[in-house]
Amino acid sequence: MSPTIDVRRRVLEDNDREAARLRAAFAADGTLVVNLISSPGSGKTTLLETTIRTLAGRFTMAALEGDIATERDADRLRALGIPAHQILTGGSCHLDARLVAAGLERTAFPKVDLLFIENVGNLICPTAYDLGEDMKIALLSTAEGDDKPFKYPGIFARAGVVVITKADLAPHVVFDLEAVRAQVATLNPEAPLLVTSSRTGEGIGAWCDLLVSRLEAKRGGSRACP
Amino acid sequence: MHELGIATNIYETCRRVVDEKGSGRLESVRLAVGELSAVEPECLRFAWEALTAGGADEGCRLEIDWRPARQHCPACGEVKVRPETRWLRVCPDCWTPLHIEGGDELEVIELSFEPSSPKETP
Secondary structure: OOOEEEEEEEOOHHHHHHHHHHHHHHHHHOOEEEEEEOOOOOOHHHHHHHHHHHHEOOEOEEEEEEEOOOOHHHHHHHOOOOOEEEEEOOOOOOOOHHHHHHHHHHHOOOOOOEEEEEOOOOOOHHHHOOOOOOEEEEEEEHHHOOOHHHHOHHHHHHOOEEEEEOHHHHHHOOOOHHHHHHHHHHHOOOOOEEEOOOOOOOOHHHHHHHHHHHHHHHOOOOOOOO | OOHHHHHHHHHHHHHHHHHHOOOEEEEEEEEEEEOOOOOOHHHHHHHHHHHHOOOOOOOOEEEEEEEOOEEEOOOOOOEEOOOOOOOOOEOOOOOOEOEEEOOOOEEEEEEEEEEOOOOOOO
16 A cells, blocks of 8 residues: 655745745835736736836836846836846746746845836736735736636736726727626725726826835835935 | 646655655645636646656656635625636625635645665665
8 A cells, every 4th residue: 555645735835935035025125016917918017117107206116027038128117217127937927936036136126115026928827926025916908808807816816906907998999897896896805996097197196106005004104215 | 827837846845755755656646726726727737747757757646626716705704605617796695795715725735655665685
């Protein structure tokens, strides 16, 4: 009779251990870390550009950009004057905590108020990997359609905030915002849902205010660096 | 499609456990995979076969316990029965919004192995 061993180990325990180490380092620095997850082309980098422009001068920021190829996204954010590092996964569909740690080690970013981690464009695989972030942000652009929360429940159930992007396109595509609200409320009743457009500026103030309030909450109510 | 990476994590975990107990060939591995774990069981089985093919653990069975997410009512305190792959909008008894519990499991539960027979000394 072959021996059976009770294992009871999480498959991603190595990743989770590294993520816990990162989370402790971010807490010590008082840095708010957000992990942006969406399908390709839903406007993660564009939302970050708008966010950086809005918060520039008031907060210090840096970004890690996950992609399978090209330095394009990091170049776009560096052009706005923030430190940004491109993590090239070479075909892998998600970032993991080890890649984030290696990216941070290589760049030696200064201590910042806000660190944005833009995941590889994918609504599935990045969901499973803790990167040490304070919250996952699920983005959904209006052009992707209004059925996505129920089709990709993993990310919409886990997101701290759901951001609808490209609201300016809503009149031109089939997108029932109330249907999306109902799906998100079913999967994740506590998650705020923000409707934004980087083109028109709609909802960008509310999004930036949310980031600032989460940063202040993380620092126990104290103001961010002047 | 990250199941090959997940299969590799599972294999390394199991090998480590067997090596701690001595040595031997993996016979079967039992996993818990949650509905919201971002892992597709059939892709994982395919990746597992590809990963173990041609090695000492070729033929090791992967048994997957599928764990659906549950919907819990914070008001009645009860878990509600929901149709598979669909979600209840609110509690059918008291109309309170439900909370999702579990479904994110991704865990090696147990394994069995065939211990190597001690080498005979000539």
